[in-house]
Amino acid sequence: MSVSTKKEVVRKFYQLPPLELQSGKVLNEAVLAYETFGTLNQAKDNAILICHALTGDSHAGSSDGVPGWWDGIIGPGKALDTEHYFIICANVIGGCYGSTGPASRHPEDGKPYGLRFPVVTIRDMVQAQYHLVKSLGIERLLSVIGGSMGGMQVFEWAVMYPEFVETYIPIATSARFSAMGIAWNNIMRQAIVNDPDWCQGNYYGRTFPKKGLNLARRLGMITYRSFDLYEERFGREMNPLCNPFSMESEYEVERYLCYQGNKLVERFDANSYLYLLKAMDLHDICRGRGEYIHVLEQISAHGLFIGIDTDFLFPAQELKQTAEQLKSIGKPVQYREMKSIYGHDAFLIEWDMMNEWIGHFLSERRGTV
Amino acid sequence: MSVSTKKEVVRKFYQLPPLELQSGKVLNEAVLAYETFGTLNQAKDNAILICHALTGDSHAGSSDGVPGWWDGIIGPGKALDTEHYFIICANVIGGCYGSTGPASRHPEDGKPYGLRFPVVTIRDMVQAQYHLVKSLGIERLLSVIGGSMGGMQVFEWAVMYPEFVETYIPIATSARFSAMGIAWNNIMRQAIVNDPDWCQGNYYGRTFPKKGLNLARRLGMITYRSFDLYEERFGREMNPLCNPFSMESEYEVERYLCYQGNKLVERFDANSYLYLLKAMDLHDICRGRGEYIHVLEQISAHGLFIGIDTDFLFPAQELKQTAEQLKSIGKPVQYREMKSIYGHDAFLIEWDMMNEWIGHFLSERRGTV
Structure with a gap:
């Protein structure tokens, strides 16, 4: 099903199976709004999932004449080259860009959920994305990439579906949300x-x-x-x-x-x-899983972590420490730190560094460097 | 006139002359609530003025069985030794601890000012303090000291009354309030x-x-x-x-x-x-006075600037740069930076550093070191 929104962006919709949430509740008849950029190859092994931040949506790349929010790194010749990769981006569960959220109609009475909507977690978002990706016939993602709240999802992907993720790129984020x-x-x-x-x-x-x-x-x-x-x-x-x-x-x-x-x-x-x-508050890769280091041990994908030196929402120190802990237990991970005046939002602005680092990392994995 | 408040702190009140404000308006029949700690000597040359921060009051030192907010550095044997110095602290104009502010009664109708209260500036606060200090027979202050909004007042003291101030100690503050x-x-x-x-x-x-x-x-x-x-x-x-x-x-x-x-x-x-x-927003030592460096040239007092490495309201860099500019035009100034986990509020917590640095600086000026 394709629906054209006011902005003329064409989104696709995926009907989720009943979603058992981390809280124990079940979310029924939920949908995910998503978009794709590039073409899925026959082997179905060129897919990359993008996870958006707090107020983002599925329109990561440009299409339908509307620039995407990650247009600077998605497209021909860019790090997320749509001539090589099949890029998927879905609006999160709980969001308001087509996926089911508190403004959606409750299936029981057809009225907006409002506060009747269940609390959803980063893990719930990831679980929903997993169903979507599987529905596309994909059995393994080349990479999962995202900044801020998107980066939280990236961490959960690496922990929840280690065999499904070849690489993961969390940016300007953390594995456990801070007190601040x-x-x-x-x-x-x-x-x-x-x-x-x-x-x-x-x-x-x-x-x-x-x-x-x-x-x-x-x-x-x-x-x-x-x-x-x-x-x-x-x-x-x-x-x-x-x-x-x-x-x-x-x-x-x-x-x-x-x-x-x-x-x-x-x-x-x-x-x-x-x-x-x-x-975001509930984001903690350790909840219900034990010690931090044991949770990190469950990760098998190759990681590229990108921190931002002026980020005071997610101080670079956090990602750097997690990268160091992963290295200490032999996990493959690279840490890079952007020097930028832009603060947290640098991952939506500093295209040169983003293209170079992410492009290089992904090419290396494809064996072309 | 002495009035006992609920907390049993005894404040004094000084009736200000009509106060011509920076805005051009005149504030009539205003009072300053203030307290003093220690004894003014016969020569009246041992007075130090404390300027309080946003929600502070005149009760900087301990008295009447109630600890003061700067108790850690005010008192016998501390940096602001009440056996040597006469400490004055007044609630700012616009405040709500006894000095005239928006909750005070308008002299014309006896009802609270509310938004009829005129906008007051750091310079207006300092002018009011100047009247108070003069009324005590003091012709020169040994030092003016304060953190945060108090430090803004300290800078204005040094610029507005250069001959009246022997030393000044701005802490966790800046000479011009930042965009952030x-x-x-x-x-x-x-x-x-x-x-x-x-x-x-x-x-x-x-x-x-x-x-x-x-x-x-x-x-x-x-x-x-x-x-x-x-x-x-x-x-x-x-x-x-x-x-x-x-x-x-x-x-x-x-x-x-x-x-x-x-x-x-x-x-x-x-x-x-x-x-x-x-x-605070309006704080800018340059307003109406010309270039930054020319304004700094008007200062003649000896300065001790104290920044805090984890302060993100007033990054230490700001005070450090101002100190460097003062040095570059031959003005006597020392810059010290606290290493503290407490952030901006370290100036209300880190007594050891505060006592050592301020105590040493003031003793040096008294020639006892």
Whole structure:
């Protein structure tokens, strides 16, 4: 089934089998919205799965005249060369870009789930993706790649389906979400639930909790960037028309944050935002599996870990340490660190480094280097 | 006039002359609440002024059986030895600990100012302190010391009254507030004004905007601490009684943030919070004075600058650079950097380094080393 959205992006939909969630609950009649780029070869051994970040969607590559969010590394001649690889990207369970989430209709009464939607985890997202990939006739992925929340999924892929994954590339992420990360998420969630329009999640068909989601996004935008970038881009610039000595005065950086908040309000569901933050909070490759080092031992794929020196949401140190622990038990892993002014979001901006490192790593695996 | 507060801290009050503000407005009939520790000598040359941070008050040292917020460095045998020095600390204009602020009564109608309170700046705070210090018969301060927003005041003291200040010690602060700092403040302010109970600042005698101020404080608590501290203190600990796979589940770090938010709600005025954040935003020693380096040339006092390596609200780099610029034009300044896991708030915790560095610096100036 192909449906054209407003943006003219053509997504495909996959009907999931009943999904037994990490919580023990079962999610019935759920779908995954996904897109593919490039062509699956006859041997079905050229598939790469992309996992998106918090507010991302399946449109990683460019198609239908609409640029993808990872357009800089997906396409002919790029690291994820669509002339060699078959690229798959699905919107996560819990999301709001076609996959089943809290804004979807509950199969029992046809009304939006709202808070009746079950808590989903990174593992649940990965399990759903696994069903999708298998449904395409693929028995092994050349690579699973993603940044931020996408990188969390990458880690779970490597642990949950070790034989299914030849390589994995977690970027600007961690194997267990940090206390500081949970703290950021707590404040973003609270910003939404404090909004009277949120109405315990029952705002569908009523007033959308704009102010709450806008505020949450402003905070997000801080954690995705760096001190130096803001200093360079905005400094202390203020709208020259406003009186600086008034409570309404607005610095350029404030205008930017408000603009970014409004942009997200136009395109994202507030409940999805809450659920996906909760999934990030719960991310811990050790939960129910024992000691960290024993969990790492279950991984058999080759890893390329990419940290970002200015990332303060996922300090590079975290990925670096995990890479070192993997090396200490003989697991094949490379660690690279981007030097970038862009902070966490560098993985959506620094195309040169991304293409060189990922392209080289994948080519090496294909034996062409 | 001495008034005993609930906490039994005895504050003094100084009636300010009409205060011409940086905005051009005049604040009439304002008072400063202040405290002193130690004894002013006959020559009146042993006075040190302490400037407090955002939610601080005049109770820097211990007295009346109540520990002060800088108790670790104020008192006999400590860096700010009350047997040698006469320590003064005043609540800032715009604050809510006895000095005139938005919760105070407007002299014209006796009702709380609310948003009728004029925007005040760091320079306005310093001007008010200058009047107070002069009223005590003091013609020169041995030192002006403060961290964070207090450090902003310290910089303004050094620029506004160069002949009045022998030494100045700005800590975990900057000479011009950063774009990132303004961004944090924007979100904290927005959290408050989004609260329907805020009512455009007219909440006095009605419901206090608890949720908004609580949320603002949670964000503050993140910026005052470090990633490693949260990791060490909270990690991924969760209340064992809650179901992790529910939207209500709560990690320990979340409980901590909520607790800190509630604590502030009990003791601080939401409008004061808004006004003081605005004052921080407007902090820029260059405004109306020309080039940075020319402004620095106006300083004649000896400086001890203290940065904190894990401070991400005021990265140490900022103070270090300013110190280097001062050195480059021949101004006497020392730069020291704390290594601390505590982040920004290290200046309220790391007593050993603070005592050693500040104590040594002041003793040197007194010629006893």
